[in-house]
Amino acid sequence: MRTLARRRLTATLALGASGVATLIGLAFLAAILWTLFSRGIGGLAWRVFTQTLPAPGSSGGLINAIYGSVVMTLLGVLIGAPIGILAATYLSEYGRRARLSVVIRFINDVLLSAPSIVIGLFVYTLVVVPMGHFSALAGAISLAIIVIPVAVRTGEDMLRLVPQSMRHGSAALGAQPWRSITSIVYPAARSGLLTGVLLALARVSGETAPLLFTALNNQFWSAKLTQPMANLPVVIFTFATSPYDDWQQLAWVGALLITLFVLLLSIVARLISRLFGVPESRVE
Amino acid sequence: MASAPTITLPFAERLRHEARAEAVFRALTVVCAALVLAVLAGVIGALFYGAWPALSTFKIGFLTRTVWNPVTNQFGALAAVYGTVVTSLVAMVIAVPLAFGIAVFLTETCPLWLRGPIGSCIELLAAVPSIVFGIWGLFVLAPLLQHTVQPWIIDTFGDLPGVGRLFRGPPYGIGMLTAGFVLAIMVLPFITSVMREVFLSTPRSLKEAAYGIGATQWEVVWDVVVPNSRAGIIGGIMLGLGRALGETMAVTFVVGNAHRISPSLLAPGTTISASIANEFTEALGPLYTSSLIALGLLLFVLTFVIIAAARLLLLRLERRGSAA
Known part of the structure; x- marks a missing residue:
């Protein structure tokens, strides 16, 4: 027979342990952010934003990597987001109850958590091998493939929030479904769709694995989409695992920049x- | 009669135009939706195509051999698969209790006004790019484990019969234990978020009934909320496991990249994703490249099965929830 005192003690200990678990979780976040700031801030200088990647032992910055990251993530989102939102439009508007939609939703959810390095291998065989060399375009395509499932998921969630009565009202005025969707449903879901795109952008701006063998890296300034292009994640990987102190320092600066950008995006989203009172869409 | 067509003609033209646009737009959405399926088929197809030379050379031996020798062109996936599974299991052992604790705290114990901010902080952990976990793991966590935690583990558990084998050998810092540790932090927010959601979906009346017969808060959690959320908890754990298996950059930094199977968790090992990330661009020869793609195929199939099972579990739960 368990006494009340013992049961109360168990409750206190167990719930206390849950608080400790939360503190540990928060401590991880704090530790990572603290390390990033303390090691990254010291290396923040103007040359980071004005000079290209240095050779070991000489001074330089990250500008070509920053440029490459911006170009490839933007291109990835520009390709992936419209495709994803159109697919979401099918799921939410045309095929809401279709059997095909059930399958697509399921596959999309699986792709959402699929290992991104596999996407890199896919784009490698699909784009890099036929082209004969690594290129920024291949990098952007692999990022676009990662954007699509995120855009589909958030897009459908957001479009479904638009009340049916608005669609009916539009239809009653004689509008074809496509006109209702583009003139009524999209504007009504605007802030939600924007949130989804921002989340997708946050998701891909830190992606490294798929860029390793698609965009590769480039020590020099290059704006050609058909050529290998420097990008922050791969530069961080290369520089952090190098034995050179100044390279490692730049890796920390790069990591700080990426993290700040991603955290900022998540907070803005x-x-x-x-x-705008949009319930948060779960993306995991 | 003659005037009728002149009045309706512009309007009919407009209607035809609208109908055409409708057909085009609808087709466009169908194509984009089908593209999701095409990506899946494309990934499997392309990986299989790329992996074929290795698979046809080594046959089933690719799965059962540990040898990984680019010089003699002999490749087997066992060491990488072993490392992938072991690091992910270590991650689960650490992350599941923590995630459970956090989910309980956020749904039960935490003062209401703090739930939002703390929940957001835990979710921000999911937004930190994996490369950042990697660089942090390599420069901060690995030395820390090497100098403090690992010597203690070796002294305490190394001499135990049986399980002691897992904790012997020099403290390298990097290795499978460290990789598992970093993975645990990375999957923590995902598991927490699923658990939190299923805990919240427990019917109020059930909890109130338990309180009504005098249960303590913990007894309500353990005997009412947890059994009621079992399927969701398992789904969340499997989702986290799927993540951990496929995670690349963080592991690549700290796992040590040694193609061998060591009984000790402290020893360096490798995982499928780390092998691909490290070796792919430097792989010389078609058989080497093909073996790495075959590893990728293996990883994709492995994670696909686990994630699909998790999603099915959660999907069933969602249906039950909406039916009730």
């Missing part, structure tokens, strides 16, 4: 959804 949250703010938008809160300001």
Whole structure:
């Protein structure tokens, strides 16, 4: 027979342990951010934003890597987001109850958690091998493939939030479904769709694995999409695992920049959804 | 009669135009939706195509051999598969209790006004790019484990019969234990978020009934909420496992990249994803490249099965929830 005192003690200990677990979780976040700031801030200098990647032992910056990251992530989102939102439009508007939609939703959810390095291998065989060399375009395509499932998931969630009565009202005025969708449903879901795109952008801006063998890396300034292009994640990987101190320092700066950017995006996305009363879409 | 067509003609033209646009737009959405399926088929097809030379050369031996020798062109996946599974299991052993604790805290113990901010912080952990976990793991966590935690583990558990084998050998810092540790932090927010959601979906009346017969808060959690959320908990754990198996950059930094199977968790090993990330661009010869793609295929199939099973579990749960 368990006494009440013992049961109370168990409850206190167990719930106390849950608080400790939360503290540990928060400590991880704090530790990572603290390390990033303390090691990254010291290396932040103007040359980071004005000079290209250095050779070992000489001074330089990250500008070509930053440029490459911006170009490839933007291109990836520009390709992936419209495809994803159109697919979401099918799932939410045309085929809401279709059997095909059930399959697509399921496959999309699986792709959402699929290992990104496999996407890199896929684009390698699909684009890099036929082209004969690594290229920024291949990098952007692999990022686009990662954007699609995120855009489909958030897109469908957001489009479904638009009340049916608005679609019916539009249809009653004689509008074809496509006109209702583009003139009524999309504008109504605007802030939600924007949140989804921002989340997708956050998701791919730190992606490294798929860029390793698609965009590769480039020590020099290059704006050609058909050529290998430097990008922050791969530079961080290469520089951090190198034995050179100044390279490692730049890797920390790069890591700090990426993390700040991604955290900022996530926070902005949250703010938008809160300001406009959009429930957060779960992306995991 | 003659005037009718002149009045309706522009309007009919407009209607035809609208109908055409409708057909085009609809087709466009169908194509994009089908593209999702095409990506899946394309990934499997391309990987199989790329892996074929290795698979046809080594046949089933690719799965059962540990040898990984680019010089003699002999490749087997066993060491990488072993490392992938072991690091992921280590991650689960660490992350599941933590995620459970956090989910309980956020749904039960935590003051209401703190739930939002703490929940957001845990979710921000999911937004940190994996490369950042990698560089942090290599420069901060690995030395820390090497100098403090690992010597203690070796002293305490190394001499135990049986399980002691897992904790012997020099403290390298990097190795499978460290990789598992970093993975645990990375999958923590994902498991927590699923658990939190299923905990919240426990019917109020059930909990209130338990409180009504005098259960403590913990008894309500353990005897009512947990059994009620079992399927969701398992789904969340499997989703985290799927993530951990495929995670690349963080592991590549800290796993040690040694193609061998060591009984000790402290020893360096490798995982499928780390092997691919490290060796792919430097792989010389078609058989080497093909073996790495075959590893990728293996990884994709492995994670696909686990994630699909997890999603099915969670999907069933969602249906049950919406039916009730």
